[in-house]
Amino acid sequence: MSDNESKPITEDARRLCPECQAGILRLQHLTYFTWLNDELITVPNFPALVCDVCGRREYDPHAIQWLNTLLNPQTGRRALRKNTPPNTDRLRP
Secondary structure (H helix, E strand, O other), X not given: OOHHXXXXXXXXXXXXXXXXXXXXXXXXXXXXXXXXXXXXXXXXXXXXXXXXXXXXXXXXXXXXXXXXXXXXXXXXXXXXOOOOOOOOOOOOO
């Protein structure tokens, strides 16, 4: 991962397009599409750098990580605890 990919996208994030080497990647907020099993998920206003010549898109890695966390089926569930033996000091014969 390069330095540009590891930092969140900001308004002043502009750089030469690595695909066409002619355009400039500029911040835009667009609709992000992804599949989750058999369902199409759409996320409006998703940050991305888009080339003004070839249209290449680079998505904000922090926004992708946040989205993956939200879409993870385990999010919000409690972690299962291992079975622990009961405290025998409190048990009476």
